[in-house]
Amino acid sequence: MSQQEITIPTSYITTLLEVVAARGYDTARLLEEAGITPEELEDRRYFSALRYGNLYRRAIAVMHDEWFGMLSGGSIPHGSFRLLSLLMVHARTLRQALLRAWDFGLVCRGFQVSVKLEEEGDRARVRLAPLHRNNREEIEAMILAAQPVMLRTTLAVWQRHWSWLIGSELKTDRTFFTFPRPGQHWEMAQFTTGELVFDAGFNGFEFPASYLDFPVVQTEESLEDFLRLAPYGLIINIESGQSTQARVKVLLNQYLGDSALCADKVAERLNMSVTTLRRHLQGEGTSFQRLKDECRMEAALHFLACSDISNREIAERLGFDEVSVFFRAFKKWTGVTPGQYRAAEPVSASGH
Known part of the structure; x- marks a missing residue:
């Protein structure tokens, strides 16, 4: 059956390999284990999303970190994302689901950073924040020192996850980053936002608080299909010109x-x-x-x-x-x- 394959920018792979190399693992070996040759990545702007997903899963396995490539502060045990999602699909509203995500981070081994929900009038704000008080300054410094691509990917994955939970695109009005505007094009983990704000005081986004009252429409059954696509299903932007x-x-x-x-x-x-x-x-x-x-x-x-x-x-x-x-x-x-x-x-x- 012939088919149009879903693709992602090849820069996703090169960025992933840079993080793998920084952790001290042989990137050539990782590519070989995923069935990808270096020649396939040369002079090619787009690559198979399915094969990228296989590579990402392999990286997660060898790094023993299910949050690999996203900001967490530590290594997250395998199965944590499934447990977190199970907890969230049983929430009544998106508000309750976000609060449960914060509580989950407090008890799950490895998490030092999570997403903190704040409400002010008709506006909602979510920001990456330290989970624990005893090392708050250290973790805040780590967030500030994180690579821009990791911060962007982290926020994009959370946004996609929550959009899936409510069965509707959660469109942010403004997305904030603590780093300066990048001097070159960056396309890792694109997501929809009204405005990008750089040199901000936090990393996160703002959206209408009315989204928080949206009911969670997913179930344990639909979760299994969702997990089958993770992680690449969370970073593909259907509005990205495909x-x-x-x-x-x-x-x-x-x-x-x-x-x-x-x-x-x-x-x-x-x-x-x-x-x-x-x-x-x-x-x-x-x-x-x-x-x-x-x-x-x-x-x-x-x-x-x-x-x-x-x-x-x-x-x-x-x-x-x-x-x-x-x-x-x-x-x-x-x-x-x-x-x-x-x-x-x-x-x-x-x-x-």
């Missing part, structure tokens, strides 16, 4: 199990009519249904490689009403049944 089909695939991947995510709703998220969406996709040689099938197939291949996820559970996660419908669709996509695919492929212990 083709229409790539932007559609980002949305479909983020809400894969939602059978109600039809062409009309996707068009609305992309600020266009469904007629315009279909015309753009047709011009790119594809269709909404074809892209949906591609996303489902890619997810199915991932889940079938995990021994602890049943075929029925996979069908439910992919939004199929009946497991038999999933079986017929998978055979149409690949030419084999899910059972035949599993018999031919090595499996891992878990899909988390």
Whole structure:
């Protein structure tokens, strides 16, 4: 099945490798372990988001730090992001979810920095702040000394995470950074904001306080699909000039199990009519249904490689009403049944 691959700027990879090298790990070895050759990165502005995701996961594993590339103050144990997200999806509103994120940082080993919520009238402000009083000055100095790309990525990932929680883009009015305006173009972890403010007194952003009353719409079930895309699903900006089909695939991947995510709703998220969406996709040689099938197939291949996820559970996660419908669709996509695919492929212990 031919498909338009979602891409990210190659600078994401070079920045990631710089951080890996600073930690004392062999970057050539990391690339080899991720199946990427140095030649593939030469003179190429964009690179496969999926392969970048595999590289990022490998870096997280060898660095023993699930927050690798983002500002935390320490090494975060594997599984922490899942536990944090579980805590937040059971919050009633975004406000409660943000307060829980701060509380989680207080008890999770490794965190020295988190996001602190402040409210003033109809404005909400979130800033990176030390979690503990006993080393506040030391951590504040560490935040000020952090690389601009790390600060930007950290804020972007939080913003994307919260947008996913409420099922709507959390658009910030102003984003603040303590460092001076960069002298060269920087595109790591782009995100939507009304205004960028440099040489500010803190790192964070402001947005209408009304967002805090938005209900959390995600569940434990939708969380599993969300985690399947982490981390690269959190740093891809669907407004960043990708083709229409790539932007559609980002949305479909983020809400894969939602059978109600039809062409009309996707068009609305992309600020266009469904007629315009279909015309753009047709011009790119594809269709909404074809892209949906591609996303489902890619997810199915991932889940079938995990021994602890049943075929029925996979069908439910992919939004199929009946497991038999999933079986017929998978055979149409690949030419084999899910059972035949599993018999031919090595499996891992878990899909988390």
